[in-house]
Amino acid sequence: MNLNRMLYTVGPVHVGEDTLQSMTKPIITHRCKEYKELHAGIVEKIRKALNTDMEVFLVGGSATVMLEAAIRNGVREKTVGITNGSFGNRSIELGELNGKTVDKVQVPWGMAMRPEHIADRVTKDVEAVHWVSNESSTGVFSDSVALANEVRAQNPDSLIFVDAVTSAFAMDINLKDMDADSVVFGTQKALALPPGLAVMLCSERLLEKAKSVPNRGFYTDLLKIKKQSDDSYALTTPPVSLMYGLDYQLDKALAEGMPARYRRHQEMADLVRNWADKRLEGVFPEAGYQSNSIGVVNRGALDFNDFHSKLKSKGYEISNGYGEVKEKTFRIGHMGDTTPEGIKALLSVMDEILEE
Numbered sequence: 001m002n003l004n005r006m007l008y009t010v011g012p013v014h015v016g017e018d019t020l021q022s023m024t025k026p027i028i029t030h031r032c033k034e035y036k037e038l039h040a041g042i043v044e045k046i047r048k049a050l051n052t053d054m055e056v057f058l059v060g061g062s063a064t065v066m067l068e069a070a071i072r073n074g075v076r077e078k079t080v081g082i083t084n085g086s087f088g089n090r091s092i093e094l095g096e097l098n099g100k101t102v103d104k105v106q107v108p109w110g111m112a113m114r115p116e117h118i119a120d121r122v123t124k125d126v127e128a129v130h131w132v133s134n135e136s137s138t139g140v141f142s143d144s145v146a147l148a149n150e151v152r153a154q155n156p157d158s159l160i161f162v163d164a165v166t167s168a169f170a171m172d173i174n175l176k177d178m179d180a181d182s183v184v185f186g187t188q189k190a191l192a193l194p195p196g197l198a199v200m201l202c203s204e205r206l207l208e209k210a211k212s213v214p215n216r217g218f219y220t221d222l223l224k225i226k227k228q229s230d231d232s233y234a235l236t237t238p239p240v241s242l243m244y245g246l247d248y249q250l251d252k253a254l255a256e257g258m259p260a261r262y263r264r265h266q267e268m269a270d271l272v273r274n275w276a277d278k279r280l281e282g283v284f285p286e287a288g289y290q291s292n293s294i295g296v297v298n299r300g301a302l303d304f305n306d307f308h309s310k311l312k313s314k315g316y317e318i319s320n321g322y323g324e325v326k327e328k329t330f331r332i333g334h335m336g337d338t339t340p341e342g343i344k345a346l347l348s349v350m351d352e353i354l355e356e
Contacts, residue, residue: 022248063186085135086323112289115150122154134167139296192336
């Protein structure tokens, strides 16, 4: 089985040889001085890259574990969940499966979530409002700052939980202006690492609320995590090799410069959009709210399975559509260490297959 393909998928994404190499250092125990230095360095670099002074929590697992932690620590009874795709639906499911009442705000797939969608919904009994900043199933990037401002205007006591899994480190999410209470992402998307480490940016407000919320669990108890984090330790055994890789990738991101990084993602997204307009039926999301990390392309009459098997035989892999639009779209991941040159090479191979 030939697995030697370039991944232009929605995640896990392609991991470069240099990054893989950075993870081959000797394993250290997670209670030693060297570990403390590694952990503290990562926290400092994440804060610097994202221009935030929020708490930074590192937990072994996919980002979902920290999306669940936000709900378990910040909500006793009721939330509002805004959704415009599969992953917004998942955050609603997380609330319901943890016994919370979730008032669902359904926005049409392909459309951005806007402040008017939650008009009069954030009543005094709403403890948190949650949404996905960059919806992986549709390629829609909503304005989270505008949504957060609307939540605060209606109920300043409501917490704000944002899933930034495919936006953090690819697009500027303006953390300072958003002023959310939980912002979650993982290693396998725009950080271009293997999966296995979740990152939560956490506010003092959420930690304060957690003190009065029962049944926070063990693995997801933010107060336990915070106590260890204050000493630059993880609560439970972390994936140390992955942390070496994260440290390396953060150095690369800081060396590139975050504005340059965001521009590179914009350039890759523009290449994919222009190609989709010329060769197929454009991209799925509405204009003005299109993701710079994921191109969700309207496939029209294209036989995607046949097209994709030919693409894989030439050493490239992209992603099928997802959720309700699975049969109408396919997805190209353009994030992480991917370059405009790499995207041009992919698109030219896709052109060859279409012309065949």
